[in-house]
Amino acid sequence: MSQLIWNGLFVGSFYALVALGYSMVYGIIKLLNFAHGDIYMLGAFAGFAMLTMAGALATSAGFLALLVVLLIAMLATGTAGLILERVAYRPLRSAPRLSVLITAVGASFALEYGMRLVAGPNPEVYPVRLEGTTVHLLGARVTVQQLALVVIAVLLMLGLQWLIMGTGTGRAMRAIAQDPKASLYMGINVNAVIARTFFIGSALAGAAGVMAGAYYGKIDFLMGFIIGLKAFTAAVIGGIGNIKGAMLGGLVLGMLEAFGTAWLGGEWRDVFAFSFLILFLTLRPTGLLGERVTERV
Amino acid sequence: MTWNRKKAPTSADTPRARVLNRLLGERRLGWIGLAVALLAPFVDASNYSLSVLTSAALFVMLAVGLNIVVGYCGLLDLGYAAFFAIGAYVSGVLATTYGWSLLATVPVVLAAAVLAGVIIGGPTLRLRSDYLAIVTLGFGEIIRITANNLDITGGPSGIYGIPGLELFGLDLSSPVAFYYAVVVIVALAVVGAARLGRSRMGRAWRFIREDEDAAEAMGIHTYKLKLAAYIAGAVWGGLAGILFGAQLSAISPQSFTFLWSALILLAVVLGGMGSTPGVVLGAVFVSVLPELLRDAADYRFFVFGVLLIVVMIFRPQGLWPSQASERTPARRPEVQKEDAWQA
Secondary structure (H helix, E strand, O other): OHHHHHHHHHHHHHHHHHHHHHHHHHHHHOOOOOOHHHHHHHHHHHHHHHHHHHOHHHHHHOHHHHHHHHHHHHHHHHHHHHHHHHHHHHHHOOOOHHHHHHHHHHHHHHHHHHHHHHHOOOOEEOOOOOOOOEEEEOOEEEEHHHHHHHHHHHHHHHHHHHHHHHOHHHHHHHHHHHOHHHHHHOOOOHHHHHHHHHHHHHHHHHHHHHHHHHHHOEEOOOHHHHHHHHHHHHHHHHOOOOHHHHHHHHHHHHHHHHHHHHHHOHHHHHHHHHHHHHHHHHHOOOOOOOOOOOOOO | OEOOOOOOOOOOOOHHHHHHHHHOOHHHHHHHHHHHHHHHHHHOOOHHHHHHHHHHHHHHHHHHHHHHHHHHOOOOOOOHHHHHHHHHHHHHHHHHHOOOOHHHHHHHHHHHHHHHHHHHHHHHOOOOHHHHHHHHHHHHHHHHHHHHHOOOOOHHHOEOOOOOOEEOOEEOOOHHHHHHHHHHHHHHHHHHHHHHHHOHHHHHHHHHHHOHHHHHHOOOOHHHHHHHHHHHHHHHHHHHHHHHHHHHOOEOHHHHOHHHHHHHHHHHHHHOOOOHHHHHHHHHHHHHHHHHOHHHHHHHHHHHHHHHHHHHHHOOOOOOOOEOOOOOOOOOHHHHHHHHHHO
16 A cells, blocks of 8 residues: 555656646646657656766766766756747747647657657667665655655755746746736746746756656657656646646656556556546546636637 | 638639639549549559558548548647547457448447547537647547457457458459449548538638637537537548458557557648648648658658648648638628628
8 A cells, every 4th residue: 555655656756747847838838748748758868878978987876977967968858948949839929729739749749750760769778777775664665766766856846846936037937827918018038938948847857757767777769658648647637837736746646547557457557547637627627726727718 | 622712702812813723623623633543543553552542542531530620620639540440449349259241330430439529529628729639649548558458359469350341242352442442432521521611510610710719709609519520520530440440451559559640630731721632632642652752761750740840830721721711801891791691
């Protein structure tokens, strides 16, 4: 039981990290960024490239090297998010919603198969694999590395919370989420803030990608597809556009999945998770912490 | 090419465009397309080219079906392959396990497609339109994984030995006969979808696409009509699935990945959302091009993704845009009056 809860929390913290970027972008410009899951994939591959290049040095330095790689990968994916926003989304800022959604699908496709061109279609094995000593915590088997990853995830989320609630950029983001036009009149550089939002969201997804790569050990160019969907589900469960909701939704989804897997078997895990997406949208489309989502003029 | 062109001239109504329109009037264009499709086997009737042609025809049917949802009504469906899969699996299971003929499975497939459309569209179409996109994405995965896990659908290896098409005692399982049967069915499907787009319902769909709130204010029951569009798309996809099973005689979950849904969407977007000739050409292009560019297979999907972005930014109306009759130029008040009276 407590093992299930721990597994759920662990997987859930990955979902939460990815869901945050989804939710932030959606909250601010009402765009479903389908390519977000692929940014996560990009992060995993960026980490992979760096660890392979560093070679033996990284393996000996272990966890510390991984932290450095994590930070650089975050920068890389953040930049990728910036480019994506600039090239694909900004030209369509005032276009109909359908066009933007289709562009997002195209971006996701281009990232996936672009990475396939670069890295090849076969899965890659991560050079650093985190297998640590096991600790027993309240009856659950927990590895030290798992704990460390969860701590990193929590620190990143706390950092984000501070950024949004405690800095000028964060205030500008919240203002744009409420009314982009009025924010513009108030002297906020809307485009710059949106770009920064993409940077932050993509950096978080990239961090999740490196962590997933190091933990699961295997990465491939389609790994972002399912996690993108899961992250969206998490964002919906928590209430899309709501930062705390995304964190909560990630953990709840991780937990639901852990119990669903134990109950129905691993092969039904994804069906179980996506059914929750449909169920939530039917019964409580605003999510656990969200606001109204229906469209009214 | 244009709907009701006589009654409502479009802004492209210059003399040159009029000549072009007459040459390429939708009906005549349809006949030309049908003739090309019927004559193609006379050019090359090898089994390989027949199978490419049959796949292209099926792809046209899928694209036209998705066009009802995305093109006419402006709803983004990213799990269209799911309906295709439902059609293929329902008819496949009934035909192999229970020995039904494929024709007899049609009503069951229709019922299954409508049911699936109601289950997915029912709750999500009440919400913001972009929720539909992601829910359909999840739905596509649910169907694929379910087919992968169930015993009755043959698990990961799928279903083998689906019988060929047989209509009223005529055996149509040879490649040539099957190709012609598919061409006829697809032609009917294309005409059906185009006429649906021109109907009263089709007008309402385009109204919803252009401005949902205004449509609702004008007394259109937007939820019901969106659901109708979604279900119509599901029916087209399900029927195409039956033919797909008959063509390959074997289906497996790998045939129904997100890649399919995305490729069908690409065909619709590239050709021109809402434009029947555009979508048909787009579908032929997307399905035949990979056969011609076998060597560039690795670049293909990357290019497709970039193409989606480029088309949306530089030519959102597609390569062959539709000329909807509602867009009357403001300088012709008498035409507007006539139109208003008709609606």
